[in-house]
Amino acid sequence: MSRQGRFFQKAELDSDWPFQFLVVIVGMVLAMVEGGLALWPVFYGATPMLSLIFLYWIALHHEKYVLLVTGFLIGLTSDILFSDLLGGRSTAYIVMLFAMNWRRQKLLQGDFRDIWVEFGITVFGVVLFQLVVFSTLNLAIPALTPVIFQIGVTMILFPIGYVVLSAIYFAFNKIRLST
Amino acid sequence: MRASEKAKIRQRRIAHTLLVVFSFSLMFLGKADFSALRHARMGVSDFIAPFVDLVSAPIRGIETMAQGIRTVASLRAENVRLQAENSMLKRWRRRAEILESENRQLRSVAGAVSPDRRRPLTARAVTAPGGAFAHTVLVANGSEEGIEVGNPVVTADGLVGLVVDVGATYARVLMVSDINAQIPVILSSSSWPGVTVGNNGAYLSLRFLPDEAVPKVGELVLTSGHGGVLPAGVPVGRVDLVQDGGVRVQPAVDLRNLSYVSILVGGTEGIDRADLELEDYYTPLPETEEERPFKGVNASGERQ
Numbered sequence: 001m002s003r004q005g006r007f008f009q010k011a012e013l014d015s016d017w018p019f020q021f022l023v024v025i026v027g028m029v030l031a032m033v034e035g036g037l038a039l040w041p042v043f044y045g046a047t048p049m050l051s052l053i054f055l056y057w058i059a060l061h062h063e064k065y066v067l068l069v070t071g072f073l074i075g076l077t078s079d080i081l082f083s084d085l086l087g088g089r090s091t092a093y094i095v096m097l098f099a100m101n102w103r104r105q106k107l108l109q110g111d112f113r114d115i116w117v118e119f120g121i122t123v124f125g126v127v128l129f130q131l132v133v134f135s136t137l138n139l140a141i142p143a144l145t146p147v148i149f150q151i152g153v154t155m156i157l158f159p160i161g162y163v164v165l166s167a168i169y170f171a172f173n174k175i176r177l178s179t
Numbered sequence: 180m181r182a183s184e185k186a187k188i189r190q191r192r193i194a195h196t197l198l199v200v201f202s203f204s205l206m207f208l209g210k211a212d213f214s215a216l217r218h219a220r221m222g223v224s225d226f227i228a229p230f231v232d233l234v235s236a237p238i239r240g241i242e243t244m245a246q247g248i249r250t251v252a253s254l255r256a257e258n259v260r261l262q263a264e265n266s267m268l269k270r271w272r273r274r275a276e277i278l279e280s281e282n283r284q285l286r287s288v289a290g291a292v293s294p295d296r297r298r299p300l301t302a303r304a305v306t307a308p309g310g311a312f313a314h315t316v317l318v319a320n321g322s323e324e325g326i327e328v329g330n331p332v333v334t335a336d337g338l339v340g341l342v343v344d345v346g347a348t349y350a351r352v353l354m355v356s357d358i359n360a361q362i363p364v365i366l367s368s369s370s371w372p373g374v375t376v377g378n379n380g381a382y383l384s385l386r387f388l389p390d391e392a393v394p395k396v397g398e399l400v401l402t403s404g405h406g407g408v409l410p411a412g413v414p415v416g417r418v419d420l421v422q423d424g425g426v427r428v429q430p431a432v433d434l435r436n437l438s439y440v441s442i443l444v445g446g447t448e449g450i451d452r453a454d455l456e457l458e459d460y461y462t463p464l465p466e467t468e469e470e471r472p473f474k475g476v477n478a479s480g481e482r483q
Contacts, residue, residue, distance in 0.1 A: 029234060032227070036235030038307035040242055044435040045379065047309040068195050072202055080223050081231060081317070082309040086216070087205025094199055127311075134312045137210045140358050143380025146311040 019065045023058055027051050027074035035081050046146035048154045051078060052126060053161035055093060056119055059100040060107060061169075071097045085134050092126040099125075116158060123154050217344060225346035228317050232305050297331075297410065297443035300324055304437045305349065314357035314379055315340075318440060321348040329408045331443045337414030337431030338362070338402060339440050350442070355383060355415060356434055363406055364415050366392065367399035375400065375415055375428055383416060385426035394418045394426050410443065 030051040037047045051074050059066045075090030083089060099122070107115050127147055135141050208216055250257070302320040320326055322345045332339040332352045340360060344351035353360050356377040364385070365372050371392035375383040385400065398418045404411025420427035 029230075032231045032234040033238070035231055035306045035309045036238040038309035039235060039239055041435040043309075045308045045314065046311055068198055072198055075202075076205075077227065078310075080220055081227060081306060082315075083313050085206055085312055086209030086220065087202050088312070091199070091202040091206065094202055130310075130312055133206055137206065138358055140378070142311055142358055143378045144311075145380065150311060 016064055019062075020067060020070065023065050024070050024073050027054055027070065028077045030054050031074055031078040031081065034078065038082070043153070046150040046153070048157045049123065049126070049150065050157070050161065051075075052093070052096075052123065052154065053119075053158055054165065055096070056100070056122060056158075057162055057165045059097055060104060060115065061166075063100070063104060066097060068094050068097055083130075085130060085137070088130045088133055089126070092129045095129070096122055096126060112159075112162075115162075116155075119158050120151075120155050123151050127151055221344045221346040221349075221351070224317060224344070224351065225321070225349050228305055228319070228346075228349045231317070232319070235305070297445045298325075299333075299441040300326065300444050301439055302326075302350070302442050303439055307435075307437065308354070308379075311379055314354040314360075314377060314434070315343070316352050316354065316437065317349050318352055318442070319349060320442065321346045321350050323347055325444050326350050326442055327444070331409050331413065332440050333413060333443060334432050334437070334440055336433070337416070338409070339432050339434065339437065341409065342442065352440070354434055355430055355432075356380065362409065362415055363403045364400045365403040366394055366418075367401055368395070369393070372403055372405070373400075373426075381429075382419060383428040383430060385418070385428050388426065394421055396421060399431075400428050 028051075034047045034050050037043045037050075038045070055066070055071060055074060071093035072090045075093035076087070078089050079086050103118060107118055127150065131142075131147060209220075300320060302318040305317045305319050307316055308314040318332070326342055326345050328342055328345055330342040332341060338355055340352045340354040340357070342350050343353040354377070355362055355375065356379065358377055358379050360375075360377045362375045363372065364375050366388075369392060371389055371394075373385050373388040373392070375385055377383050385394065388394065396418055400415045400418065402409045402411055402413040402415055414431040416428040416430045418426055419429040
C-alpha cells in the first residue's frame with residue numbers, strides 16, 4: 001500500500017493571503033494616485049490621503065486582510081515617492097492600525113458620524129505625527145496652510161471614499177455569491 | 180491555550196515590535212543621509228516611477244483637457260495680451276542687443292572668463308509635490324542621460340531647483356520652495372547678496388541680506404552663482420512683500436504647473452556633493468565700492 005503524504009492533503013483555498021496581498025497592491029496604487037493628483041494645481045503640495053481612507057475602511061470592516069506590514073508598505077511607498085521623511089507616514093499608518101484594534105468594536109456599533117469623527121482624529125494624528133517629527137529633525141516648521149488643507153480635503157473625501165469602497169465590496173460579494 | 184499558539188502570538192508580537200522599531204528608525208536613518216539608503220531609495224523610485232507615470236496618465240489627461248478648455252475660453256483676451264507682450268519684447272530685444280554688445284566689450288576689457296556652457300536637457304516631470312513635508316519632483320531622465328547630482332533645473336521663466344538624487348532613468352529634483360533649499364542670490368538692481376529659503380509653501384523668504392540692502396517690491400532676485408553649483412543670473416523670483424519680519428519672494432516659475440523642465444547638464448565637474456564644504460566654494464562678493472572693477476568704465480572700455 002502506497003503512503004499518502006502531505007501532497008494529498010486538501011488544499012487551503014480560502015486563504016487570506018491573496019486578499020492581504022491585494023490590499024497592499026491597491027493601497028500602493030492609491031498612494032501613487034495621490035502623487036498623480038498633485039499634478040492638478042488645486043492639490044499642489046496637499047493631496048488628499050486616499051491611501052489612508054482605504055486603509056481605514058479596510059481596517060474597520062475587514063481587519064483580517066490588513067496586517068501591520070500592510071500599513072508599513074503603503075506608507076513607505078508614499079514616503080519614497082513624495083516625502084523627505086522616509087518612514088514618517090509608514091510609522092503613522094502602523095500606529096493608526098494599532099489604534100484601530102482598540103476602537104473597532106465601538107466604532108462598528110456606532111453610526112457613520114462616529115466613524116467620520118474618529119477618522120478626522122486619525123487624519124489629524126497622522127499629519128501631526130509627521131509634522132512633529134519633521135519639525136524636530138529639520139528644526140523648522142513648514143507652511144501650515146497646505147497641512148490644514150490636506151487634513152480638510154481628506155476628511156471631506158472620506159464619506160465619498162467610504163461609499164465607493166462599500167459599493168465595490170458589495171458588488172464583488174454579489175458576483176462571488178452568484179458564481 | 181496551547182503552547183504552540185502561545186509561541187505563535189509571541190512571535191507575532193516580536194515581529195510587530197521589530198516592524199515599528201524599524202519604521203521609526205528609518206526616519207532617523209533617512210535624515211542621516213546614508214549613501215546606501217539614498218541609493219536604495221532612488222533604486223526603488225526608479226522601479227516605481229513608471230507605475231506612477233502610468234497611474235498619473237489619466238489625471239494628467241484631465242488636467243490637459245481642462246487647460247485646453249480654459250485656453251479656448253480666453254482666446255480673445257489672450258491674443259490681445261500676446262500682441263502687447265510681443266511689442267514690449269521687441270523693445271526689450273533691441274535693448275538686450277545693445278547691452279549684450281556692451282557686456283562683450285566690458286568682458287574683453289576686464290579679461291573675464293566666460294560662464295561655463297551647460298547643455299540643456301528636456302525632461303518630463305512625472306510627479307508633483309503631494310505633501311506638505313517635501314517639495315520634490317521626479318523627472319523622467321537619469322544618469323543614463325548624463326544627469327548628475329547638483330545639476331540646475333530651470334524653465335523659460337527661471338529656476339525650478341536642483342537635482343538631489345539620480346537613478347538610472349529617473350532623477351529627483353529639490354525645488355526652490357522646499358524647506359531644505361537655500362539658494363544664494365543677489366538682488367538684480369542693487370546686487371546685494373542674500374539667500375532664499377523655502378518653507379514648503381507658495382513663497383520663499385529672502386534672508387541674510389546686509390542691513391544696508393533695501394529690497395523693492397517687484398525687484399528681480401537672481402542666482403548669484405556662489406558655491407559654483409548653480410550658474411549666476413538665473414531668475415529665482417521677484418520680491419513680493421517687504422516687512423519688518425523679512426522679505427517674501429514669489430518664485431519666478433509657477434511650480435504648481437510643471438510639465439517639462441530643462442536640466443542643465445555639465446558644469447559640476449570637480450564638485451563632489453558628498454564632500455561639499457562651504458569654505459571651499461564660498462567666494463565673498465566685493466565688500467567695498469573700491470573693489471568693483473567695472474566702476475567708472477564706459478561702453479568702450481575706457482575709464483571716465
